Amino acid sequence: MEVRSRGIRKSIVSEPHYKDNTSILTGEHFWQGDIAIAEGAIAAGSRFFAGYPITPASEIAERMSLRLPPIGGVYIQMEDELASMAAILGGSWSGVKSMTATSGPGVSLMLENFGLGIMTETPCVIVNVQRGSPSTGLPTFFGQADMMQARWGTHGDYEVIALAPDSPQECFDLTIKAFNLSEKYRLPVFILADGLVGHMTEKVVVPEAEEIEVFDRRKTQKPPGQYLPYEAEDDLVPQMANFGEGYRLHTTGLTHDERGYPDMTIEAQDKLIRRLVNKIRHNADDIIMVEEKDLEGAEVVVVSYGVTSRVVPPAVERAKGEGIKVGQFRLLTVWPFPDKRIAQIAEKVKAWVVPEINLGQIVREVERAVGRVSKVIPVSHAGGDVHDPDDIYTVIKEAIQ
């Protein structure tokens, strides 16, 4: 094998060919959700992927290993998920949009450095193609039971952003969105897909490159010496400088001050943790995406997300055929949770029905947002399959009684 004496490629950073439009596959495709996620990442400008094989997410790594090297990116298969997550944080600090993809068992390991990403405000994207769980669970089947893992999985107090696609098209679109949110709010963003959406093949339309909205890094304009790496802007997010740009940054997972230096005081902890949480809470309206249907005059509202949203319409149609007024509310953003919007709707409806492929996770959030205003009924499923629409229909009927 011929080996060059110097690395083949120069810095991705100094040579911004990641904006090269030819890497975006504009047109109509038949893609699996997993492939659409990889292509969404490339369209968003991601050029570094570190991962570890796991069913049902491996196709994302496979696609990235094929696509990244010829377009100037780097794919690396790490020794485990702990390393994968650490590596994408490093890639991001070098100025390259970075991603990893896994399933629940891998997320369990990644959560260690996910916390480091939250604390150091590192933009990147983590894909969880959920399977039946806990533990090794149902590797080749799917589930939606990692919703709370994404929310509270790493230790400590924080807010997260998590998006839940329900189709390969949305896998593409929401992956771009996830990168945009991660850069805008400077944190690792979760994509909570599942094994069925990840493996289903549907039409995916990739727009022209100029039609794709990409949010690039919030780089500081201040010169070294005047720049404080953790001094927040009005929206509570600090501007960023990458490694190698002369800023000589220090960053730590310890509680730190605006200089990025460790500050082991109660005051520093209060200031930092409140800002990390509030940068998401105060900007929730900008982050949250939901889809509403037939809420006007609805007696019952079905809340769903991810693949479960695909089995709700037949149940709703059947109930409507019997004269029941049913609305639909779909979460594209699972975290932060749309409390405010649900509370507004709650005053006008009798009941909420929440089907999900777990034994009751998001239903608790709906209950919390609704309060005692209307009743909330779960439709649970332990995993491995979607709900029978008739089961959802039955609960809708019960709900109006």
Add this chain to the structure above:
Amino acid sequence: MNQMPEHPLERCLRMDRMPHIWCSGCGIGTAVACFLKALDETGIDPDKVVVVSGIGCTGRVAGYVKFDSFHTTHGRAIPFATGVKLANPDLTVIVFSGDGDLFAIGGNHFIHAARRNVDIKVFCINNFIYGMTGGQAAPTTPLGARTSTSPYGCFEPPFNLPYLAESCGAVYVARWTPLHIRRLTHAMAEAISKRGFSFIEIVSPCPTVYSRYNRLGDGLAMIKYYRENSRIENWANTKDVPLSMNKEIVVGKFVDIDKPTFLDYQGAQIEQNKE
């Protein structure tokens, strides 16, 4: 009034963070001074240097050196550094961490980064113990040594770090102590200038816990011990350089070879597929 002259290494230290937390007689400060001098010798632009540390006493190095520096989670300095280097190969990436961080919790990352020959430099302070948490046994603690968690004497055989590094694929392997300032500085400069995964073990005194548990005296006594008991043997077979309690310390440059890095191989494979 006389102005204090600036220390020659000050421009590469975060003086606003001094005094540092290291104990008197500890070897980390000496190793950091050697590193800064070595970096100066190489003539590399300090703006293009990234120092990554894990957790522990040596983990604090990243907080005191005035480069782009990242204090990661326990054991994860190497994979973080891997991401930094692969995303921007123009950067010189140095991992500065301790034996517990790099070889217990981070052991898997070490062997794989060496195998891949990622172009990063790993400088390991080996003080045979977990210092910051109060002196627990490490994967480097010699047989028989006492620590807070081996009160009857350590009964696990330790790693021979140069042998481990060489067998996993490191292109540069050396071992020195804070006694060997000139040689350690030279080795660090060589490692920094070398392309590929380079490893230096710095056998270092921990007067506060390791020496106290094992009645080895203060920092100065340890340096005397190194002078009397270390033997320079460049190109020694790394198999033959294990460390044990109160025995000889073989120091020197053991490995210095050339081979393609991770990015070289990646580039070559892609070129091959184009043909």
